[in-house]
Structures are given as structure tokens and as C-alpha cells.
Amino acid sequence: MNRIQKKIWMLAAVVLVIMAVIWITLTYYNQKTQSQYNDILQRYLRMNEVTSASQHVVTDLNNYLLEPSEVNLDKLDHSKANIRRAKDDVQQLKNTENEFALTNYMNLIDSLIETTDRSLMFYSESDTEASNREFTEATRISKYISEMTLTLIDTELKTYDRFYRGIIDQSAELKKLGIWLMLLITFLLLMITYWFSLSITRPVQQLTRAANELSAGKFDKEIKVDSNDEISFLAQTFNRMRININNLFQEIQQKAQLEHELQESKLLLKESQLRNLQSQINPHFLFNTLNTLSKKAYLEGSEETSDLLVNVAGLLRYNLKWLDRSVTLRDEVMVIQQYMNIQKARFTDRLTLNMEIDESCLDVQIPGLTLQPIIENAVIYAVEPREDGGVIWIRIKDSDERVMVEVEDDGPGIPEHKIQPILAGEVVHTDGASTGIGFTNVVKRLRLFYGVEDVMEIHSRMGYGTKIIMKIPKTKGVEQHVKANDRG
Template identity: 40%
Template sequence: MKTIRGKLLVYFLVFVVLFQVTSISIFISSNELTKSYHDSFQRFLLLNSISQKSEDLYSETKIVVTESNSDNEKDYFDAKQRLESEKDRLESSFDDANKIEIKNYINLIETFIHETELTVGFVLRDDIEFYTAHLEEARTASDYIQEAALEIIDVELTDYQSFYQNLQERNENFLLFTVFLFVTTILLAVFFALWFSKGITQPINKLAHAAKEVSEGDLLGDPVEIQSNDELKLLGNAFNDMRGDIHKLVEEIKDQSELDRLLKEMELKHLQNQINPHFLFNTLNTLSKMAYLEDAKSTSRLIDSVATLLRHSLGEIGKNVSLRDEVEVVRDYFHIQKVRFSERVRFKLDIDESCLAVEVPRLTLQPLVENAFIHGIEEKEEGGVIQLKIYQTGEIIHVEVSDDGVGMDQEKISQLLSQAKPDEEHVGHSTGIGLSNVIRRLQLQYQKEDVADIESELGKGTTIRLKLPIQGEKHANFNS
């Protein structure tokens, strides 16, 4: 997989290589022009030097003729040596274009040198006739050398004019090439910048658009397709997978939520509508005996209590009720049990009336009192005491249901508070609602876990304490 960093490095290297090749080409071309110019100029200097040294050699030859001594002869040989060196340079300096002229010119220089040698030789032999003739030949050759040098320079100047024109054309071409290179570089830079930025911004725009769709709740949009094979493609694939996973998760949550809602609705309706047959049988049996032994007033009171209890338990479970209504139901339940068990069971109420305005889920207190009776007092032959206490500390209203019954161990307490398993043992006779159900509904109502405490000791009794936030009355009605 290519990376964005790798692409940037490749583009950078391409531009660097392009500029380096261009720079090297310009340098080589300029170097060739400079060398051509330098060679031409050096030939001019060499021809001028040969002309000057031929004049020097002729002058030294005349001096030897007029004043023959060792010093003059040494100067002559030095001058001749210098001219011969320049002649050797001349042979390697000119190309084939002027080969014939240069060859003739070199022959002329050799003839001139030869004539000076003959002149000096005859001077040493003191042959005045011959050295005079050869000196004249040397002078003539020297003149020819000067004229030939001028002709060669003229030819070189003609060639140089063509070279100069070519140089001018090349300079103009260099200017055009520079402008072309500048424009081309700008266009290429703009093209690559647009192309590269498009390769980045287009996928990012697609991702941004898809992210906006997700933020608006559209999890079924078209997948983001990114054509590049760099990190952006990996990001696009990861986004598509993430959106698919979110959609699956949301659907699973919706399904689970719907399932939970239906199950809770069925459970609550089932709990609403179930009335323990044993409880009804005992109550009706009591009513029958009361009707036989007493007059209709006590029976009527008992029937009213039963009716109130049943009406409350069969009410709309999703609606909150005031704590005062719950207390009235508990009073009726107390009345029913007192009629059934006479003095075997005693009930105590310690209620702060200022706390009764707070709203709680329906069937909160009566299942707790019934739980204390069934599992705490009913099993004791001597009976016992059940107490309902309501008071306020700070922003919390405490509801305590206490009994002096058989109690329970810590494992059972932890099980009730942690909802480890269904509270099958703690199910009431009249409503079918157990302690765990009450605690769970309070947790859902107030959106907190710490809503109940249980204190119990085997053989000494149990205290169940509900902690109801006062602000809880501002919450929406509990919905199963």
C-alpha cells in the first residue's frame, strides 16, 4: 500500500531530478560555448604571438648579422626556440576547417626559421654574399608570415562571426527555453498540486459527508468508496465497517429494548392480574365466619379493606401514586390481617405526615409489609410486631418496614439486593409482587442503584429501608 508521505517524496524527487537534468544540460551547453569562444580567442592570441615572435627572431637574426658575438647568438637561439614552440601549439590548435591554410602557414614559419638558420650559419662562416641573400629571404618570409596571419585571422573572424550569430541564436533559444521551462514548471506544479490535493480532499469530503449523515441518524447510507490505495482508503474502509457495526448495534439495542419492554409489560400485566387464590380463600373464609358471628358493620369494614386493596393492586401499574395512598393501602392490609389473626400480630405506624406528598411507583409499600408478615411473622406461633416508619433526613425520605420475625442470613440479603436470581420465595399473597421487584422498579424510577438497605439477623427480625429522593417526585411517571 502506498502512503501519502511516499507519494510526496516521489513527487519531490521527480521535480528535483527534472531540475537537476535541466541545470546540467544548461551547464554543459554553456560550457561548450565558453570552450568554443575560449579556443577561438586563444587562436587569435596564438597567431598574434607567432607574428610577434617571428618579428623578434628576424630582429635577433639582424643583430647577429651586424654584431656577431656569443650573447647575440644565444638570444637568437632563444627567439628561435620560442617561435618553434608557438609553431607546435599552432599545429594542435586549429581544426580541419582551415587545415590547408594552417599547413601552408606552418610551412612558411618553417621556411622562415630555416632562412634565419642559414643566415646565421653563413654569418659564422663570414660569407657575406650568402647571409645577405638569406637574410633578405628571411625578411620576405617574415612579411609573408605577417600577411598570412592576417589572412588566417580574417578567416577566423569570418568563422567567428558565424559562431557569434550561432551564439546569439542559442542565447535566444536559451531565453525561450527558460521561459518554457518556467511556464511548464508552474503548470506541472499546479497540475500535481491540484491532482494530489484532489486525491486527499475528495476522500475527506466523502468521509465528512458520510459522518454528517451518521450524525443525523442515517446509518444506511451508501458506503464511502475511495479509489486511492493509501491511508485514506484504510480510513474509508474502517469508517464503513464502523458505520455498519453501529447500525447493527443500534438494531440490536432496539430489538433488545423492544423485547425488554414487551417482557416487562407482560410481567407487570401478569403481576397486576394475578390474585393469590389462597389469600382470597382465607379472606373469604374469614368474611364468612364474621358474617355468621357478628353483625354487618365489621363485615362491611373488612370487605371495604379488601376492595381497597384489590382496587389498588389492579390499578395502572405505570402510574405513580402519592406515598399517602400507599400508606392508606397498608392501613387496609393491616386491618385485614388483624381481623384474621386477632392479637397474634400487632402493627405499629410512625409516620411523618409532611413526607407523604412524594410520589412513588404503585405497589411499593404494601408488598414490603406483606413480605414482613409472610416471611417474618407468619411462621412464628407466638406472632410478632410489624412496624412502618416514615421520616425525612436532608433530601431523602426514609421508609422502614421492620419485623421481629425469623430474620434472614447475609447471603439472602445480598441475593435480594443484587438481583442475582428471581425472587421466587419473596412473592406476596395479594399482589404477586416480591421484594426484588419493588427494589428494581425504584431503581428504574430514580435512575440509581442505592435505593434500599436490608438489615436482618436470624431469630431477631428484619428491617427493610427504602431511600426515596425528594426530587424523585419531579421525574416522569415510571414506564415499564
């Protein structure tokens, strides 16, 4: 999707490309002109170097003839080497227009060098007159070279006069081209800017008209914007908001109608509630009745029946009272003992209970009715189906920041592939019956109560029993965060 930011970058890129093209063109033209100027200047400098070198040769020859020494001879040799280099440089300047003059010019340089060598030769042979005559000839040749240099430079000036005039004409044309190019670039930028601004303002105007229609209460007209940038996305969001508002109005109308119907049915509902209350049994009446039966059984000498009724009453009272509250682990252990007393009265010697409890762990807070569903599952699946009954172990022990509650039985075990679904909160069906309901409720309540996920483990082996391990934090989730912040 093309976004507004992308369009801005495109506009900036177009401007940069145009500026870069202009800069490269001007730089190329300027570099080309500068190179041509530099070539002409180098021609003049090379010719002038020949004149200077010839004068140095005559001067150094004169010094040597006046005072022959190794130093003066070295200077003379150096001057001759310089004029030879200057000759080679000048030779590269030859063209069709100056070929004849430049050939004579180089011949004069060769004559100067030869005359200088003959003067030295005669001087070494002690022929002073001949040496002076050659020196005079060398001086004359040096003057010819200077005059020839001026002639060649004048010829070069005439030759490149057309070039200078061409550069002036090109500069004038370039100024005209620059003006037209500036006008063209300005026109293009205005067109691009207009197109760019129109691509933004047009969708905004469409969106503004749609907003005015919504403010007038017209929620049935679709909002459509012709663009493919953020404004289009905003229009789509605006359109969804229109649909949601329209749906909300319809829902309000439906709810108003339902409210009217509900008002009419309130009398029937109140009457139904009164009849339902009349049919309920007061829990206190039931507790008092069980206590009365327990005392009567005790007075009649049936102590076991009395104890059983007391345990049933206590268990019923606990189940109704602590379902939605937190209790201590001590309370849970007491109700488990009452529950197991009832089950022992039922199964007699078929049920064996072993309890290993660390008394220091019993003050930990725990959701009500946490242990009973686990114990009840152990009784149902490990004791009840077997003729010889079974054994249940309950262990409560300390483990650093947690209390470990273990409920183990010697029953048939749980298939391995069904353990994880039970911990994940799924109800597993086995042989037409469901299992895992107690586990699921307990796990969910423990996770919600303590704010942690790792609260229960199930270890089971088919034919060897099952061990349920509840890892009870010693502090609730909020308290853990407070303590962690205090330590930090």
C-alpha cells in the first residue's frame, strides 16, 4: 500500500534526481572547458620553458668559459638536460598548422646544443678564438629561439582565437539553456506538487463529507475513498465504525423491546421465586436435625452411628460454607479426616489410609474444598471397584517456598496419554464414565488463587497406582509480587 510518507519520499527523490542531473551536466561542461584551457596554457608554458632553458645554457656556458670548474660544468650539463626535456615537451605540441615552424624551432634547439658542445670542445683544445666564436653563435641562436617562441605563441593565439570565441558563444547559449531549464523544472515541480497535494486533499474531502453525513444521522450510506494510503485505511475504519453504530442502534431497539417484554414477565418471575423458596429446606434445619439424630443415637448407645452423623453434618456444613472462600490447610485436613471416617464406615477394612503430615505447613492458605475432590477420585477409582480394596497415602511436607501435598493410591492408574488433557482442563471419558472433573476444577482454582501455572503434577503407571502432587505456594500471587519488589 502506497503511503503518504512514501509519496513524500518520491517527491523528494524526483527533486534530487533533477538537481543531480543539472549538477552533473554543469560539472561536466565546466571540467571540459577547464581541460581545454589547461591544454592551451600548457602549450604556452612549454614554449616559454624552451626560451628560459636556452638562456640558462648561454649563461652557464659563459660562466664556465670565464671560470672553468667542475661546479660550473655541472650547471652547464644540467641546463643542456633541461633544454632537451623542453624540446621533447614542445615536440608533442606539433599539429598541421604549426608543423613547419615547430620543426625549425626544434632545429634551432639542436643547433644551440651543438654550438655549445663545439665551444666546449675548442675551449678544451685551448683554441680560445674558436671557442668565443662558437659562444657568440650560441648567443645568437638563443635570441632566435626567443623570437621564434614569441612567433609560435602568437600563432597559437591566432589558432585558438576561434576556440575562445566558441567558449564565449557556448556560455551565452548555456545561460539561455539554464533559463529555459529552470522554467521547465519549475513547471514540472508545480505539476508534481499539484498532483501530490491533490492525492491527499481529495480523499480528505471525501472523508469530511462522509463525516458530515454521519453527524446528520445517515448511517446507511457506505463510506468510500479513492486512494491507497493511510487515508483509505482511515476511511475503512470509519466505515466499520458506521456499521458498528448502526448495529448498536438496532441492538438498542431490540433490547428496548426485550426490556418491555421482561417488565411484563417480572410478576410471573417473582411468583415463581416465592414458590421456589417455599420448596427449599433450610440448611440450619438440616444441620440441627443431624445433630439431634447424633445425640439420640449416642443416648441409645450407638456411638459409631453418632460419630458418623457428626462427620456427615460437619462435612455438609463445610461444603456449603467454604466453597467460595479460602481456608487453611489445617481446615482441609480436618474435613478430609471426616470424609475418610465416613468412607471407612462404608468400606471397613477394604480402605487403608496412611497420613504423614508436617504440622508446620498447616497454616498455609488454600481454596476451600481443594483436597476432597482428589481424595474422592482416589476412593472411587482405586478402592471402590476392587474387592480387596486399596491403600491411600496422604503426605504434607515443606519444600522451600512451597508446601507439597501428595495423594497416592495403589489403584489401576491413569493412561499416560490422558494425563496431559486432564491437567489442561479437559474432561476425559473412560468406559462411559468421565474422569478428571475434580482434577480440572482443583487445578483451575489453584491457578486462579495463586496466580501461577505450575500447581499440580500427575505421576501414574498402569497397574501400579497414581500419585497426585499439589505444589502449594506459601504466599498468594499478589503477596509474591510484593515480596519480590521488597527484595528488589
